[in-house]
Structures are given as C-alpha cells and as structure tokens.
Amino acid sequence: MPIPAKNILFTGGTGGLAKEALKLLLTQDLGKITVAGRNKDKLAQVKQELVAELGAERVSKLNFAAGFDMSNPIKIEAAINHLPSQPFDIVCLGAGGAVFGNQRQTFSWQGKEYEKTLFQNVIGGHVTLAHLLKRQLIANGARVVVIGGEGARGIKGMIAKPSFASVQALQDYVFARSSEKYNPMNALGASKLLAALWSQHLSHICQPHFESIWFTPGFIYGTGGTSGLPKWQEWFAQKIVFKIMAKFGMAQSPSLAASKLVACLNGSIGKNGDLLGAPEGKTIGPLTDQKPMNKAFTDKALQAEFWSILTTLYPIDSDYLADIKEVKYA
Numbered sequence: 001m002p003i004p005a006k007n008i009l010f011t012g013g014t015g016g017l018a019k020e021a022l023k024l025l026l027t028q029d030l031g032k033i034t035v036a037g038r039n040k041d042k043l044a045q046v047k048q049e050l051v052a053e054l055g056a057e058r059v060s061k062l063n064f065a066a067g068f069d070m071s072n073p074i075k076i077e078a079a080i081n082h083l084p085s086q087p088f089d090i091v092c093l094g095a096g097g098a099v100f101g102n103q104r105q106t107f108s109w110q111g112k113e114y115e116k117t118l119f120q121n122v123i124g125g126h127v128t129l130a131h132l133l134k135r136q137l138i139a140n141g142a143r144v145v146v147i148g149g150e151g152a153r154g155i156k157g158m159i160a161k162p163s164f165a166s167v168q169a170l171q172d173y174v175f176a177r178s179s180e181k182y183n184p185m186n187a188l189g190a191s192k193l194l195a196a197l198w199s200q201h202l203s204h205i206c207q208p209h210f211e212s213i214w215f216t217p218g219f220i221y222g223t224g225g226t227s228g229l230p231k232w233q234e235w236f237a238q239k240i241v242f243k244i245m246a247k248f249g250m251a252q253s254p255s256l257a258a259s260k261l262v263a264c265l266n267g268s269i270g271k272n273g274d275l276l277g278a279p280e281g282k283t284i285g286p287l288t289d290q291k292p293m294n295k296a297f298t299d300k301a302l303q304a305e306f307w308s309i310l311t312t313l314y315p316i317d318s319d320y321l322a323d324i325k326e327v328k329y330a
C-alpha cells in the first residue's frame, strides 16, 4: 500500500545537513516540503543547487519560506502566518549552531537578556512551535524532531559535559548571568542539553496530538557549522581537524548524517520522548539512547523550570492542548 504523502517543514533548511536531507526526502518522494530559512537569497541558492542536481520537476515539490530567523520572534511569527493552512505531519527544527567569539553574547527580548546560542538553537524553535500550534499547523499524530548535538552530554577534549547544579543555575545560564568564562563549544553543548530538556517536557504533554524526539546524527564534516569562525580558523577546522576526524572515523559525510536524520523524520527510528545520538564517548556511531550519558537529561526539576521560562516568554496555545493533563513530576 502506498504511504500517504506527508507535509513536512524543515527549519535551518539552508544548512549542510538539511540540504542532504532534502535530497533524500525528495528521492523518497515522501511528500511536500517547506524549506524554511532566515535568508531569501540563501534559500534561492539552495533551490538552484537542488535543481542542478535533481531537476526542476522534483524540486517543484519544495516550497521555500524565508523569515525563519531563530533570533527574531517577530519574523518567525510573520513567516508562520504566511504559510498555507495545511498542517504539517513532520517538523524538523534544524536551525542552529555555535556563536563564536571570546565573550558571551546576549539577545534582548521583551526587557530580558538571553544567552544568544541558546536563543538561536532552542528558544527560536520553541517560538516556532508555539506559533505553529497557534495556527493549528501541527497535524494530529505529527512528529516533531528537534536537532540536538553530542555536546549535550559532553565530548572529551572538545565540549565539557553541561549540567546545572540547581534551578537557579539554569536560570542564571538562560538569562546570561552565569559568571563562567564563555566558551562557544561549551555554550553549544549547553544549548543542546536545554533543547533535550524542552523536547523531553514536550514529549510528556504532546500526546496524543504529536510526538517529540531529540535527535543528533553525530559529527559531520563539510557543513557550514564552522562558518562563524575567523577565516583561517574555519579553514583549519575544515581542512585539518575534520579531515583527521573523518580519517579516524570520528566525523561523517553530510549525506550519511542525513540518511540517519531522514530515518528519524520518516518514522523508521525513534519514538516520542527519545533522545538519540552517538554512543557514549563517541562522536559518531549507531544511534543510542543518550539519557544515561548525562543525568541532567532526565532531571524533572530542570525540565519544569526551563519549560516555565519558555512558556512565560511564549505560551503554548492552551486551546489546542486543552485536553492535555498537567505533567506530573515525581
């Protein structure tokens, strides 16, 4: 029996991982895909690249939507209000990356300062989901996949294992009051941990409407993840560091990473509440439950606090989720 066509939304659609995933999704003919990005010209460039590789007819299945700037809630709302009214069966929240520099940067929103890496990797995703729900653009039974990263449980020698000793420590981190010296990779790890706390909380409250899965394919070489670095550092990261990592089986091609992501998007792997990524101590490998790798992942007090911060900033439409029981914490 043919699989019914799906309606898919992919944020961060101009990224290296996204482009490979789009090619696979198009080849699998899964359905209609909205490629969401922050920059119109970059989206046009992606379209051109895909047409050159796959032909105009295949690419006509894509709808390109600009304005999905994860650091700009007003633009996100406007972009979602411009989408057609057909609900999405699959939502991939894939926008994100590190904020390079020596100093912690902040993002001001409604009189508060937020840690910038966190805003663009997680809070923007929450704002996106809140507006999709408000417009009833999440189909019943939908799958929401939040792209995480192995940094959420630390990577020896690269990213310190992130944790928050208390709810107060989490608040201090979110509102950029932490006195710890800024390290962009540690900040990325912390934001991916917070994305996991968000996805975990969602997984408790979203049933039976949709499911929420946090997923990371493992390290990838050749994507734009290092593009915020000064030119010579970017060159060094791509041409030396990633080459060595690939040689020693520590980083994979964007197409291999995309095949894992697509398996998660199309429902072949993962279920509501999962946190999936590379095995303990590894940067790539068979997809493995991440929960035992950092006890913060399942810390209910941290989950509740982060959810409270996010929903104070942007409430999730209570009409849509009216029949959802309050989450019970042990």
Ligand SMILES: NC(=O)c1ccc[n+]([C@@H]2O[C@H](COP(=O)([O-])OP(=O)(O)OC[C@H]3O[C@@H](n4cnc5c(N)ncnc54)[C@H](OP(=O)(O)O)[C@@H]3O)[C@@H](O)[C@H]2O)c1
Pocket: 011, 012, 013, 014, 015, 016, 017, 018, 037, 038, 039, 042, 068, 069, 070, 071, 094, 095, 096, 097, 120, 147, 148, 149, 150, 216, 217, 218, 219, 220, 221, 223, 224, 225, 226, 227
């Ligand atoms: N590379 C890895 O080793 C690796 C491993 C695990 C997980 N991941 C995660 O996978 C996702 C894709 O990464 P990638 O490696 O493909 O990197 P990438 O090529 O740099 O793609 C990142 C994407 O996120 C978008 N983005 C970044 N900041 C944004 C913002 N403030 N608002 C809107 N869009 C924003 C970028 O948009 P522009 O094109 O406009 O810049 C781009 O589309 C990221 O979440 C990353 O953390 C990466």
